[in-house]
Amino acid sequence: MAYLLRLFFYGVLVRTVVLFVLGLNVRHRERLPVKGPAILAANHNSHLDAMALISLLPLRLLPRVRPVAAADYFLTNKLLAWFALDVVGIVPLNRVRADAREDVLAPIATALERGDILIFFPEGSRGEPEQLAEFKTGLARIAERRPDVPVVPVFTHGLGKALPKGKWLIVPFFVDIFVGEPLRFECDRAAYMQRFRETMQALANEEKHSDWT
């Protein structure tokens, strides 16, 4: 039942909004993963980010696709928690450790163990529309734990204009989605994050996007 609801949510509602109301310009679609486990790592400007990325993948993968989302934001009340966990299908992540020994990345490791395709936002929060914030090293920590899992960098532009932080009304804009080559962890977290940053910058530079002020 919950899965049917989820199928309706992503298969009908989300796809109508993302593909008709917005509209995607996808480049290098062939670089997307065709099976799990895998991670799509994207810049984060809007609640629509995860929706757009999930719409890139075929519906038959839907049972495997889960966005990683902040537990402190999405699990604050019962209704929102039900919606986030059962319909959106998030993997909840504690952004702050409750105590020094807590392994905050454990839910992600478990999901990858199951063979899930995770949508991950290394910036940690949505930030200013259409601006890249600092990428946190959580991504490198996950990659270090599971060096066999491909991490696909994805740059998006336009979703922060369509639905920025703090707004509820969606205004239609075409969205650019540029998919990068999958990254693999080699030995060093800092070097890994550096490669991720460079890949994202190179994808961003594929098209001239004016600042949104």
Place this chain on the structure above:
Amino acid sequence: MNLHLWIPPAVLWTFGAIVALLVVATGVVAAMRRGDGGDRHAELAARVKSWWVLVVVFAIAISFRRSVAIAFFAVLSFLALKEYFSLIPTRRADRGVLFWAYLAVPLQYVWVGMHWYNLFLIFIPVWAFLWIAMLMVIRGETKDFLRAAGTIHWGLMTMVFGLSHLAYLLVLPDGKAIPAHGAALLLFVVLLTELNDVAQYVWGKTLGRRKVIEKVSPKKTLEGLIGGALTTMFLAYFLAPYLTPLTRGDSIAVGLMIGIGGFLGDVTISAVKRDIGVKDSGSMIPGHGGILDRIDSLLFTGPLFFHFMAFFYF
């Protein structure tokens, strides 16, 4: 099964002729690709393939019900306006204003469906114009105010007001004694505009030498323009008796108008794209670019043809 088409037989036959033309074009391109080997004509092939899709979608959209045909143009206006708003620099303060601008799309087509001619004519030039300016002033952001107000309204005038003239052709003949059918008028102007694009391209490729408007569109030549316009006049002269109430003389005038108007629409959108610094307006139609790249000529020929008909015939 009984299909209830609202279009007259002449429109159906014309669609048949278009399909025959596409079959020939597909065959020629396949032969060219085989002759050359390699991928020199890959884009041409993608273009012809897209033409098939466009023709089928357009035929389905206008054949069954008038309301469906009007809704089709509303969707087209929405997509074109969205492409335009996504290309131009917009201000963050105007996010809500753009939402109101989008609302003009369904409203404008409701006036078409209601045959409300006066409101159809003044809604965007007067009401939307003033309303958008008011909303922007209330928000109070004055930096780049004039640029933003001007570009937003330019988008509404071309993508919504301009395009909606094509839909109004569908309701024009109602209650008039002239034997004309809206779908036939619509097919006439759309077909001639698109054939004019192709003819200008072909004449320009084969005979083109003299640049005609180099700063805007370096590939456009005088030979392409004249050859295309003459071809379109010729086609208009032969097609008009089947699809329109135009007299022989008027059909030649309309052919010339579509030939030149199509060229102007094309180079106007080229100027916009050059100003912004992009080559294609999008990637929705393989081999063509975006919606704007395909409908650019119609933005001029639609209103021109409509007002020619409205003034002399209705």
